[in-house]
Structure formats: C-alpha cells, structure tokens
Amino acid sequence: MAPRLARLKLLLAFSVGFAVCTACVVLTGASRSPVEPIPQSELDVYYPGTESLAPDEMRIVALGTGMPSVRPKQAAACWLVELGNGDKFLFDIGSGCHERLAAQKIPYDYLDKVFIGHLHVDHMGDLPSLWLGGVVMNRLEPLRIWGPSGGTPELGTAHAMELMEKMYAWDIGTRSGVVDFRGGELQVTEFPFDGINAVIYEENGVVVRSIPAVHGLDGAVGFILEWNGLKFTYGSDTIPNKWFVEHAKGSDVAIHECFLPPTLLVTKQGFAPQEALMVGTQGHTAPEQFGKVMAMVKPRLAIGYHFYNDFDTEPEVRDRVRKTYDGPLDLALDYMVWNVTKDDIRVRMSAVDEEVWPSPPLKKKIAPDTGSAIAFSKFTISGALPLTEVVQPIFDEVNEKYGTKVEPLFK
C-alpha cells in the first residue's frame, strides 16, 4: 500500500505543479504586449548604449581576457570600468581590444583615461590604435595615461610613451592640417612601481591606487579603484603576491590572472614541460594559485582571466580553482559584463553590433588650418592626378551644402 500511496502523492504533486506552471505561462504570456519592447530587466543580454547607470552603480566590461596571441574570440587584456557618476576608466589596453571597445558605442571623449599595469604588448598593444585612431573617431580630449616606472628610466612608462610619439611621427605628420588634432595630445603620468596602495588618481570622488606586482621585471603593478563605497581590484599580470592579498581585501570585484594549468600549456599550446612550469606558475598564476589568492582575499566576486577560455579548458581550470577556493567565481570571456551595486552583482554577455560607427563628436570640431599640412616633395606632387573634372564638383557640392569655401590642394 505504501508505495502505491507514494505514487499517488507524486502524481498529485505533478498535477498541481503542472496546473501552477500552466497558470504561470498563461499569466506571463498575458502580461507581455505583442507590440511593446521586452522590458530591460528581462533582457538576458547587455546591449551597449541602451542602459542607464544608476548613480550608485558600476559596470565592468571585459574587453580582452585572452593571451598575447589574440584570436577572434579573445583579445588581450583590457577592462572597462564605467561609473554612475559618468566617469569611465580603461585598465590595460592589450592587442585586439580596441574593436571590442568600439562595440561599446561610447563617445571617444569619455575614453580618455587609461591605466597600464605593465608594458607587455598584451597589456598595451592597442594603445596607439586608441590614441591615434581615437583622433579620427572624434576624440577631442587629450588621452591621459597612467603607468608605472621601471627598474631604470628607460624601462618606465614615460620613456615608452616618448618613444611611441616618435615612432608615430609619420602618422602624426599626415594628420596635421587635415583633421582636428586636439585628441592627439598625450598626457602621461608615470608613478613609482613600488608604491604600496599609493594614490595615483583622485578626481570626482574616484580614487585609484597602485600596488606592486611580481611579473616580468620591476615595473609591473595592479590597480584598485574605489568610488561610492564600491571597490574594484585588478591585478593585471602577477604571480600571487602579498600586496594584492592584503589590499584587495574588501573588494566587491577582484580580478586576477588565472593562467592555463601547465599540463594544458604542454598539450594545447606546445610548451616544453619545463617552460610550462616556469611560465605557468613562476611567471603567471596557475588556477590552484589563483584560488588560494581569492580564498585569502574573499571578494564578493572573484574573476579569473588571461587564458584561452574554451569548452575543453574551462572545466579543468574551474576544477583546479575549486581545489583551493569555494567562493563566488567567474572565469572571464570577452564581452562579459558585470553590473555592480552594494546589493547585487549581475553578470551577462554583451551583444555585439559588428557594424558600429563612432559616435559623433561631443564638442564642435575646429576646421584645421590647411596651411600647416606637411608639404609633399615635388616628386610626389608630380605623380598626383588632380582629376579636377570630378573633384571640383565634389567640393562645390559640399561647399554649397555647408556654406564653406574649401579649395582642393591638388589642381
């Protein structure tokens, strides 16, 4: 009798459940209009440029979570932090991240603050693209860059930026007299790499501090951003270190590198075993080490990044992290988005508009003085075909439409 009664109860439970469930579907269906958009709160995906930030809210967007060798799925290190007060910050600007940044549909004037953790190409490779490409994409504000000193002046951020400006002399030369170049100005702040929780930025209620990292050479750091009672910590690249463990405590979100385990570096990436051990645990942080760090820090959310995050790597990385850490965890992919408030952390993936265009300029553009354009040699001028019969009508059309009086350079 008893088993039969149990079966009956089960059947009854199913029936009630089904009835309740059906009611739910009917109710939900009735509550959604067939002609109105889905409410923002029900969207499972983040659509850049469509959501307000609350005054107490922080949005973090992963724009590069992979390796120095970028691939369509993952660019190299880059993190965008957007605050409810309107401020936006970039932490690292690694190779390939600029197109992910473009997908956020943010006017470039707002993307004027970049903090570089160290001078590896996978943490600064897209800086020239943001700097000079940004000029063409309507940034009219100088680009502000913060980065650490090195063991010698030649290994510091200021020297690297000085050389970058020299390296792009030709690019800069082509733009003078052609575009409004105010956004081409670089403002570089080099701070000591050995500052411990040292304030390197303090504006508009936002404080950014640096902590030393142990990675590569002297001259690698991590960052801590605090605003409105929220704390974001980003380790950039480092092996586990005491400064991160001590100063990341109390973080709402703590991001630290989490490399592939050495065995996968051998089998998937062709490393020699010795190389995999050295790179994977002594130059970078293996998943078990990452877990240990987060177990000590205990953030509201731990985020690991800096590995090829695929269906056949993520489970092993996660298992290994779980040997040493059982707290809240995300293993980042490009376009992951976190909305952070004191009460909640919501994670979603971001939709990508592959045909995104740059936002219009926020300030009125100043027409360049064409007289300041670098002159070509007689040789190059001799090769230009003015094609006046087709070019002059184009000038006439634009001059008439916008009330300008511009003449072609080549006649």
Ligand SMILES: [Zn+2]
């Ligand atoms: Zn590095």
Ligand SMILES: [Zn+2]
């Ligand atoms: Zn790196």
